[in-house]
Amino acid sequence: MTSLSTGTRREQNKRATKQAIVDAVAQLLHQGADTALTANQIADAAGISRRTLFNYFPTVDAIYSYPLHQVLDTMVESMGEAADSVPLLDSIIQALKSDEVAEQLGQVAHFGAYIIGNEPNGCITANMNEWQQATADVLDKFGRRYPHADSFSIRVLTHALLGAGQAAFDEWMEHIPAQQNQNMDISPELIATFHTLVTKAMHTLEQGFKHFPLNSTSISKDI
Numbered sequence: 609m610t611s612l613s614t615g616t617r618r619e620q621n622k623r624a625t626k627q628a629i630v631d632a633v634a635q636l637l638h639q640g641a642d643t644a645l646t647a648n649q650i651a652d653a654a655g656i657s658r659r660t661l662f663n664y665f666p667t668v669d670a671i672y673s674y675p676l677h678q679v680l681d682t683m684v685e686s687m688g689e690a691a692d693s694v695p696l697l698d699s700i701i702q703a704l705k706s707d708e709v710a711e712q713l714g715q716v717a718h719f720g721a722y723i724i725g726n727e728p729n730g731c732i733t734a735n736m737n738e739w740q741q742a743t744a745d746v747l748d749k750f751g752r753r754y755p756h757a758d759s760f761s762i763r764v765l766t767h768a769l770l771g772a773g774q775a776a777f778d779e780w781m782e783h784i785p786a787q788q789n790q791n792m793d794i795s796p797e798l799i800a801t802f803h804t805l806v807t808k809a810m811h812t813l814e815q816g817f818k819h820f821p822l823n824s825t826s827i828s829k830d831i
Contacts (some may be wrong), residue, residue, distance in 0.1 A: 626664050629654045630674050634715055637722055669737075672723060675715035676742055682709055683769065684749045697814040700769075704807050717802040718794055720777055721784060743770055772809035780805050 632654035636645055647668055651661040665671050686703035687696050703709055743766060750762045780802040784794065 622664070625656075626674060629656070629661065629664060630671060630715060633671055634718060637718060672719040673739070673742065675712045675719060676739075677745065678712045679709060679716060679773075680742055680746050680769075681749070682706075682712070684746060684753060687753070695814070696765075697810055701807060701810050701814070704803070704810065710803050713803050713806060714799040717777065717780060717799055721781065721794060724781065739770075743767070746770070768813055769810075772813050773806060776802065776805035776809040 629650065633645065633650055636649065636653050645668065647658050647661055650668065650671065651658045654661070665674070682703050683700050686699045704713075746766045746769070747763060750757070750766060751759070754762065780798075783801055784798060
């Protein structure tokens with residue numbers, strides 16, 4: 609699993625600084641930021657200069673997508689570390705149980721809700737580009753980790769994972785009371801709900817759709 613305990617000292621320090629910047633953004637949102645955050649605001653909150661901020665992230669929107677990249681990296685790493693006898697999706701579901709991933713998913717949910725709330729400011733278009741980049745990154749990582757795998761199968765798996773995650777987020781957004789979504793006062797209980805939905809989405813992929821429960825009640829009633 610990807611963590612600060614892996615990689616060179618320089619890589620560890622870089623990840624720590626990037627995470628500190630992301631945490632500063634999360635704190636600003638918790639404090640009730642109701643307009644698009646500026647680079648200066650984020651740099652001040654993180655205790656760094658604007659120039660340093662852009663040394664670590666090319667754009668402000670890249671900061672919002674960083675937790676998503678972390679989760680996806682963890683998924684790829686968990687699949688690579690799994691024993692041959694462990695199905696790939698089982699390894700992902702196990703990885704989702706870690707406290708580290710739970711925290712990352714919390715930021716994915718929080719930032720995603722903020723982006724939706726700032727759609728008039730153009731955040732959606734920019735983050736759609738980040739989502740496409742995340743897809744390309746995962747495809748590349750899968751290709752490197754499984755060089756002999758069928759490229760089409762890798763592509764289908766990648767889009768299935770990302771699509772399931774998006775479905776979980778869309779479902780989760782319906783659980784957020786309008787007032788909480790507006791002032792970004794998203795409770796730990798709502799974050800836990802998102803974590804549960806992502807895990808259920810992975811279980812759905814694992815089980816397949818051969819016996820798709822078209823006549824059953826919504827999955828949201830089980831969370």
